[in-house]
Amino acid sequence: MLQQIKKRKPSLPVILMTGWGSINLAVEGMKGGASDFINKPWNNEHLMQALKTALNLSDEPESPGTLTRKKLNEKYGFENIVGEDPQLIEILQTIARVSKTDASLLIMGESGTGKELIAEAIHNNSNRSHKAFVKVNLGGISSSLFESEMFGHKRGAFTDARNDRVGRFELANKGTIFLDEIGDLDLNSQVKLLRVLQDRTYEVLGDSRSKTVDVRVVCATNRNLKAMVAENQFREDLYYRINLIIVRLPPLRERADDIPLLANYFLKNLKEIYDRPNLKIDTKASNWLKYLPLPGNIRELKNLVERAVLLSEKDTLEVKDFEQHLEQRQAANLSSGLPVGTLSIDEMELSMIKNAMVFHQNNISRVAKALGLSRGTLYRKLEKYNIPYETQN
Numbered sequence: 001m002l003q004q005i006k007k008r009k010p011s012l013p014v015i016l017m018t019g020w021g022s023i024n025l026a027v028e029g030m031k032g033g034a035s036d037f038i039n040k041p042w043n044n045e046h047l048m049q050a051l052k053t054a055l056n057l058s059d060e061p062e063s064p065g066t067l068t069r070k071k072l073n074e075k076y077g078f079e080n081i082v083g084e085d086p087q088l089i090e091i092l093q094t095i096a097r098v099s100k101t102d103a104s105l106l107i108m109g110e111s112g113t114g115k116e117l118i119a120e121a122i123h124n125n126s127n128r129s130h131k132a133f134v135k136v137n138l139g140g141i142s143s144s145l146f147e148s149e150m151f152g153h154k155r156g157a158f159t160d161a162r163n164d165r166v167g168r169f170e171l172a173n174k175g176t177i178f179l180d181e182i183g184d185l186d187l188n189s190q191v192k193l194l195r196v197l198q199d200r201t202y203e204v205l206g207d208s209r210s211k212t213v214d215v216r217v218v219c220a221t222n223r224n225l226k227a228m229v230a231e232n233q234f235r236e237d238l239y240y241r242i243n244l245i246i247v248r249l250p251p252l253r254e255r256a257d258d259i260p261l262l263a264n265y266f267l268k269n270l271k272e273i274y275d276r277p278n279l280k281i282d283t284k285a286s287n288w289l290k291y292l293p294l295p296g297n298i299r300e301l302k303n304l305v306e307r308a309v310l311l312s313e314k315d316t317l318e319v320k321d322f323e324q325h326l327e328q329r330q331a332a333n334l335s336s337g338l339p340v341g342t343l344s345i346d347e348m349e350l351s352m353i354k355n356a357m358v359f360h361q362n363n364i365s366r367v368a369k370a371l372g373l374s375r376g377t378l379y380r381k382l383e384k385y386n387i388p389y390e391t392q393n
């Protein structure tokens, strides 16, 4: 029936309900396009919430999909999320559209790409903004403490439980819970998390009464959950439970034009913090920053700008003010390697030489030294790859 409905009226939201809930059935249903899957007996509040979410997602009265960056800032207060990249603007349009609903979101992206910032923006624009935003780093919770951390415990529930403890779900009640690093959760804890996300009920350790909770769930990960599902490291039913809306934050290297914007934004804040109103980044350095690999993404850029400000006495920051903080890490980076099949040897060589030329501002001796080549060999390679250079003595 779900298939028939989705064929005839694809935009009609469908919630499946069953007294014979099984994992496979739930997963099949979500894959088939159901917006939720509810087991009987149901919890009235949860059912209402599921209905509201499905309805809100299907009507888009103000259609933020067409809003410009400026309008998005005005309406949703996104000023602190800097960038003009089309991928970022599309993400902001999506979160503007879904923030008011209770839809669960999965935010994917490498470390330091702004996942937490996006999660906070969703909460701030939701109807839950006056309640708590509770962040839990699941990567930092051991499997033995998972239940006590998340659901709380009563005094005496286990040997070390000297006092009652309020769990994170209770703290987040009526607000938003942000489950960071969800890909790091072991399989046992995944089952326990699934249950509360599915039924919105849980038990405090040492107390047999069930508690209900009303939360918006936003998850984040830098791992490929789909691949983990295929390798049986992540439960498929949990995956479908958390990913009603998926947001993929691009790494900084895919939005290099945003780098100068971000660097200047961080600089603006530092001007105030350190009371140095004339700080600026010179044009050459601004452009140079765009070519840095920055595996730690926006967090790394922020730290780099801050270090340059702290250690430079001049107000105008130049390439060398940034460079000195990078050399060590760049060297370490080289040994980290790329997955097989990413690049051919020639492509890798070309990209290394180009990066080194930008990094050392076309100084042939320094580039040759950094790459472990003689100047003669470097010149031959520059010719081979058609990379412009000036002959230097």
Ligand SMILES: Nc1ncnc2c1ncn2[C@@H]1O[C@H](COP(=O)(O)OP(=O)(O)OP(=O)(O)O)[C@@H](O)[C@H]1O
Pocket (backbone or CB within 6 Å): 080, 081, 082, 083, 109, 110, 111, 112, 113, 114, 115, 116, 117, 118, 180, 222, 262, 265, 298, 299, 302
């Ligand atoms: N678009 C942006 N504009 C301004 N600042 C940003 C932006 N994105 C991220 N930041 C800043 O960069 C830093 C890292 O961001 P955040 O902690 O949100 O990343 P994350 O993806 O959650 O990282 P992790 O995976 O390591 O938890 C924070 O200081 C955040 O404020």
